[in-house]
Structure formats: structure tokens, C-alpha cells
Amino acid sequence: xxxxxxxxxxxxxxxxxxxxxxxxxxxxxxxxxxxxxxxxxxxxxxxxxxxxxxxxxxxxxxxxxxxxxxxxxxxxxxxxxxxxxxxxxxxxxxxxxxxxxxxxxxxxxxxxxxxxxxxxxxxxxxxxxxxxxxxxxxxxxxxxxxxxxxxxxxxxxxxxxxxxxxxxxxxxxxxxxxxxxxxxxxxxxxxxxxxxxxxxxxxxxxxxxxxxxxxxxxxxxxxxxxxxxxxxxxxxxxxxxxxxxxxxxxxxxxxxxxxxxxxxxxxxxxxxxxxxxxxxxxxxxxxxxxxxxxxxxxxxxxxxxxxxxxxxxxxxxxxxxxxxxxxxxxxxxxxxxxxxxxxxxxxxxxxxxxxxxxxxxxxxxxxxxxxxxxxxxxxxxxxxxxxxxxxxxxx
Amino acid sequence: xxxxxxxxxxxxxxxxxxxxxxxxxxxxxxxxxxxxxxxx
Numbered sequence: 001x002x003x004x005x006x007x008x009x010x011x012x013x014x015x016x017x018x019x020x021x022x023x024x025x026x027x028x029x030x031x032x033x034x035x036x037x038x039x040x041x042x043x044x045x046x047x048x049x050x051x052x053x054x055x056x057x058x059x060x061x062x063x064x065x066x067x068x069x070x071x072x073x074x075x076x077x078x079x080x081x082x083x084x085x086x087x088x089x090x091x092x093x094x095x096x097x098x099x100x101x102x103x104x105x106x107x108x109x110x111x112x113x114x115x116x117x118x119x120x121x122x123x124x125x126x127x128x129x130x131x132x133x134x135x136x137x138x139x140x141x142x143x144x145x146x147x148x149x150x151x152x153x154x155x156x157x158x159x160x161x162x163x164x165x166x167x168x169x170x171x172x173x174x175x176x177x178x179x180x181x182x183x184x185x186x187x188x189x190x191x192x193x194x195x196x197x198x199x200x201x202x203x204x205x206x207x208x209x210x211x212x213x214x215x216x217x218x219x220x221x222x223x224x225x226x227x228x229x230x231x232x233x234x235x236x237x238x239x240x241x242x243x244x245x246x247x248x249x250x251x252x253x254x255x256x257x258x259x260x261x262x263x264x265x266x267x268x269x270x271x272x273x274x275x276x277x278x279x280x281x282x283x284x285x286x287x288x289x290x291x292x293x294x295x296x297x298x299x300x301x302x303x304x305x306x307x308x309x310x311x312x313x314x315x316x317x318x319x320x321x322x323x324x325x326x327x328x329x330x331x332x333x334x335x336x337x338x339x340x341x342x343x344x345x346x347x348x349x350x351x352x353x354x355x356x357x358x359x360x361x362x363x364x365x366x367x368x369x370x371x372x373x374x375x376x377x378x379x380x381x382x383x384x385x386x387x388x389x390x391x392x393x394x395x
Numbered sequence: 396x397x398x399x400x401x402x403x404x405x406x407x408x409x410x411x412x413x414x415x416x417x418x419x420x421x422x423x424x425x426x427x428x429x430x431x432x433x434x435x
Contacts, residue, residue: 310424
């Protein structure tokens with residue numbers, strides 16, 4: 001068996017002790033999350049959430065599943081750009097994006113298990129299911145398959161770290177096939193998450209409800225994925241600066257290219273939404289309170305970042321790209337929240353409306369923290385932010 | 396507007412107009428976005 005690659009080969013900084021402020025804070029968050037999850041599984045949802053028969057889906061679905069899947073879309077977008085559309089200049093961001101996507105989708109499954117309960121029934125959709133006409137079954141199938149695809153796409157870094165050259169070659173030869181599968185599966189489940197709400201025309205506010213909601217979800221996922229790659233790159237570039245091999249100029253060019261893609265995606269999303277408003281004859285609803293909230297989402301978190309991305313790309317301004325990316329990420333999360341529990345059940349009396357319990361928020365923060373901790377652990381050891389010299393030029 | 400058909404014809408017609416305007420607007424948007432590439 002090959003020996004693991006020594007740390008002298010990988011440009012990692014000297015290891016600090018365990019009791020760093022980051023480790024202590026994340027430890028407290030994770031411990032609290034574990035305690036709350038134990039309460040959830042022993043005492044039920046009522047003990048730890050504000051979910052009810054009226055509001056069966058809350059923060060764990062709205063953020064962990066809906067927003068998590070959208071924000072993890074950077075994996076299929078960047079890998080398709082590089083391996084299918086030949087945009088090789090974006091290769092340095094593929095591995096971090098794939099890893100972010102894998103951890104993101106893993107957390108989607110964890111969030112789903114926390115909400116559903118009975119985790120031993122996770123394989124049931126493949127054994128006993130409502131049939132191929134069920135959007136929820138399609139989401140379960142595609143997310144499970146895509147998580148597998150992402151896992152395999154993430155293994156080259158681990159295999160290089162372990163020095164398993166032959167296995168690394170085998171997985172590398174599957175790259176294009178995996179990327180095609182990832183693109184198809186992502187297109188399916190990103191849109192179907194929206195399609196699930198097509199059975200709720202009486203519950204979801206008309207401004208957010210549409211016969212084209214699957215299209216809305218897919219296009220916004222593309223914008224969210226590109227923005228998340230920019231945000232993740234912004235943080236990783238600083239945190240792992242000692243590993244980064246690309247020049248500042250190349251990094252800027254990559255981010256500007258992502259900004260161009262995000263600008264087009266957001267412009268397309270805005271156009272589809274405006275056409276939808278006209279087709280459904282809903283312009284008059286913009287004058288209501290809900291209409292104002294809709295305009296906050298559409299103008300403040302779609303039009304504004306679209307303009308910022310466009311100006312940033314045109315003038316080559318990296319800071320503006322980052323600001324626009326953060327706004328887009330917040331905007332997509334806001335859209336998913338609106339569809340899941342803010343504009344959902346909009347006619348229910350105020351006293352019965354859903355507000356997340358603090359324990360739900362803590363668990364969500366704990367899931368995000370676990371992803372950050374895992375990303376940090378992997379990126380500190382494996383060739384994520386740099387190209388391993390023994391495998392340069394390979395997929 | 397008296398019938399559902401009238402209503403749908405009206406909204407479809409408006410949608411075609413809006414979609415056409417948006418498609419035309421995409422041209423100056425693309426030119427604005429890619430001006431730096433043309434200069435470079």
C-alpha cells in the first residue's frame with residue numbers, strides 16, 4: 001500500500017493546538033446541537049420545534065433542505081463549465097465547489113432526517129414509494145444519487161492525499177460521466193423542489209405561486225451556486241492563503257467570470273418573474289403589503305445584485321463582486337423562506353403563523369458549523385485549494 | 396372582458412409584449428456587461 005503523502009509535500013501551515021477560539025466556539029455549538037437533536041429524537045418535534053399540523057415544514061426544511069440544495073448548486077455549475085463546456089480557466093475553483101456541494105448535500109440529508117425522524121427509514125423511498133409521479137420521490141431519488149455522484153467526485157483529493165494512484169486514475173476517468181450525471185440530476189431536483197409547491201395554490205401567496213415555479217427554482221439555484229462559489233472562494237482564499245497556487249490576477253479573473261455568469265442568471269430570473277407576473281395578471285398585487293415584501297425580494301435581492309454583478313464585471317471590481325454574491329445568497333435563502341413558511345399559509349391568522357423555535361435555529365447553526373469544521377479539516381490536509389504536483393494535468 | 400377566453404387572450408397578449416420588450420432589452424444589457432471585453 002502506498003504511504004500517505006507527507007505534509008512536507010502539501011503546503012499546509014504548522015498545526016495549532018486543539019483549544020483554539022474557533023474550535024472552542026464550534027465545539028459549544030456542536031455540543032448544543034447534539035443535545036437538542038437527542039431531545040428531538042426522544043421527546044418528539046413538539047419539544048424542540050414550533051412545527052404543527054398547520055405548519056408542518058419550517059426552518060429545517062426551509063433552510064437546511066431548500067436553501068441548502070440551492071446553495072450547493074455551485075458544484076454542478078462549475079464542474080459542467082470546466083468538464084463539459086471547456087472553460088478550463090475555472091478549474092481551480094472546481095474542487096472547493098465540489099467539496100462545498102458534497103458537504104452541503106450531506107447536511108441536506110441530515111436536516112431532512114432531523115425533521116422527518118425515523119432515520120432507519122431513509123432507504124424507504126427506493127423500496128416503498130408513491131411511484132414516479134411523486135415529485136417528493138423524484139427529489140429523494142435525485143438527491144440520493146447526486147450525493148453519491150458528489151462523493152465520488154470528491155474522492156480524487158482524498159486518493160491523492162493517500163497516494164492511491166491507481167484508484168485516483170480510475171475515478172479521474174469517470175469525471176465527464178459523473179459531471180453529466182450531476183448536471184442532469186441537479187436540473188431535475190433543483191426544479192422539482194419548486195414543483196412540490198405546485199399542489200399548494202391555496203396556501204402559497206399568488207405572487208410566489210406559479211405554474212413555472214420549477215423554472216424559478218432552477219434558475220435561482222444557478223445564481224445561488226455561482227454566488228456561493230464566490231463567497232466560499234472569498235473565505236477560503238483568506239483562510240488557506242498559504243495553500244493557494246494561483247496568482248491574484250487569475251483569482252480575480254475567475255471571480256469576474258463567475259460574476260458574469262451570475263449577472264446573466266439573475267437577469268434571466270428577473271425576466272422570467274416579470275413575465276410570470278404578466279401571465280398570471282398579478283401586477284395589482286404589488287400594491288398590497290405582501291406585494292411590497294415581494295418587491296423587497298425581487299428588487300433588493302435580485303435586481304440589485306444583478307446590477308452590481310454587471311457593473312463589477314464591466315469595471316473589473318472584485319469587492320463589488322463579493323458584495324453582490326453575499327446579497328444573492330441572502331436573496332435565494334429569503335426566497336426559499338418565503339416559499340416555505342413566510343408566504344406559505346399567508347391567510348392563516350397571525351396567532352397560528354410559524355416562527356422558528358430557538359432550538360431549530362441552534363440545530364441549523366450546528367449543521368452549518370459542522371460543514372465548516374469538516375471543510376476546514378479536509379482543506380487543511382487534502383489537495384483542495386491547490387493542485388497536487390504528482391497529479392497535475394489530470395482530471 | 397366577459398369570458399375566460401377574453402381574459403386569457405388579454406393576459407397572453409400582454410405577456411407576449413412584455414417578453415418581447417425584455418428580449419430587446421437583453422441586447423443593451425449584454426453590451427453593457429461585455430464592454431470591457433471589447434475594449435480589451
